Amino acid sequence: xxxxxxxxxxxxxxxxxxxxxxxxxxxxxxxxxxxxxxxxxxxxxxxxxxxxxxxxxxxxxxxxxxxxxxxxxxxxxxxxxxxxxxxxxxxxxxxxxxxxxxxxxxxxxxxxxxxxx
Amino acid sequence: xxxxxxxxxxxxxxxxxxxxxxxxxxxxxxxxxxxxxxxxxxxxxxxxxxxxxxxxxxxxxxxxxxxxxxxxxxxxxxxxxxxxxxxxxxxxxxxxxxxxxxxxxxxxxxxxxxx
Numbered sequence: 744x745x746x747x748x749x750x751x752x753x754x755x756x757x758x759x760x761x762x763x764x765x766x767x768x769x770x771x772x773x774x775x776x777x778x779x780x781x782x783x784x785x786x787x788x789x790x791x792x793x794x795x796x797x798x799x800x801x802x803x804x805x806x807x808x809x810x811x812x813x814x815x816x817x818x819x820x821x822x823x824x825x826x827x828x829x830x831x832x833x834x835x836x837x838x839x840x841x842x843x844x845x846x847x848x849x850x851x852x853x854x855x856x857x858x859x860x
Numbered sequence: 861x862x863x864x865x866x867x868x869x870x871x872x873x874x875x876x877x878x879x880x881x882x883x884x885x886x887x888x889x890x891x892x893x894x895x896x897x898x899x900x901x902x903x904x905x906x907x908x909x910x911x912x913x914x915x916x917x918x919x920x921x922x923x924x925x926x927x928x929x930x931x932x933x934x935x936x937x938x939x940x941x942x943x944x945x946x947x948x949x950x951x952x953x954x955x956x957x958x959x960x961x962x963x964x965x966x967x968x969x970x971x972x973x974x975x
Contacts, residue, residue, distance in 0.1 A: 747902075778963050786949060788903075788966035834902060838963075846891060846955065847916070848964065852902040 745770045747837050749851035756825055757859050763810075764820045764854045766835030773797075774840030777811065777818045778848070782832040791833070794818065796840070822856075830858045862886075864967035866952050872973045873942055881937040881970045885954030892935050893964060894927060897949040906950075909935065942974045 746769045756762040768777070779791040794802045794811050802809050806826075810819045822829055835851040865884040873879050885892050894906040905919035909929040920926070924943075929935040939946055949971050953964035 776963075780963075780966075785968060786951075786971075787968040788951065788953070788964075790963045790965075793963055836963075846910075847893070847905050847908060848903075849905070850895075850902040852900075 745772075745775075745837050745839070745849050747835050747849050747851040749835055749854050751854045752852070753855045753857070755857040755859055758825060758827060760825055761821060761823045762825055762856065764822075764833050764835075764856065766818045766820070766851060768816050768818065768835070768837050770816070770837065770839075772839060776838045776840065777809075778836040778838070779807070779809070779818075779820045780834045780836060780850075781829075782834065782853070783828075783830070788834070792820065825858050827858050827860060829856065831856060864952055864954050864965050866950075866967035866970050868970055869968065870971045870973075872975060875944060875974055876941055878938065878940045879942055879972065881939075881950050881952075881972070883935045883937070883952030883954075883967060885933065885935070885952070886965055887933075889954035889956055889965070890932070891955045892929055893953045893955075894935070894937050895951045895953070896921075897951060897969070899948070903951065906937070939972075942972075944974045947972055947974045 748767045775796045777794045780788045792804045806823045808821045832853045834853045836848045867882045890911045892909045895903040907927045908916040924940045927937045949969040951969040953966040955964045
């Protein structure tokens with residue numbers, strides 16, 4: 744079974760600073776996907792960024808980037824120039840690749856991020 | 861529709877009553893998922909529907925929980941004889957099969973409170 748661990752229950756950072764959220768996972772497979780989701784107070788989970796395990800290049804989406812270390816099974820999220828709207832719960836998630844039937848996402852327990860004005 | 865729609869947004873029920881939660885996925889999305897998010901916890905997988913295949917019910921916590929998906933579209937999650945530990949946010953998501961690298965689109969959830 745796959746597991747996802749987020750060791751930082753809460754974090755806070757000043758507006759405009761950079762913050763890094765940690766995530767580690769455990770799997771014996773080589774073909775998988777990793778995701779970061781954001782959950783603001785509205786409760787809707789929003790996909791922030793995704794990474795395909797067979798790609799060595801780290802994914803980037805505007806101010807959001809990841810540091811994917813496959814051998815270490817680490818997948819951290821870096822938010823640059825943080826904004827007040829980034830305040831939310833952030834969940835790291837794992838999904839096995841297409842050679843497996845089930846597309847179930849396995850989530851970590853989340854990190855509550857607060858951006859301080 | 862444009863997004864995944866869930867109803868009701870909030871539900872308060874008395875212990876022992878049955879509740880039904882509804883999910884209307886994005887049109888054309890063949891896969892539908894239910895997750896439960898308890899206070900301070902991550903998301904716990906409940907059930908997964910894919911097209912006409914038998915659903916994956918491996919995450920349902922007890923036989924009081926059931927779900928169906930009619931016509932490959934709308935899904936209903938039913939909890940019978942609700943207990944206080946059932947209080948949580950129930951999230952529904954949908955996706956295009958064979959497009960798993962893009963993740964899911966989630967609804968805003970139903971917050972269930974059992975009193």
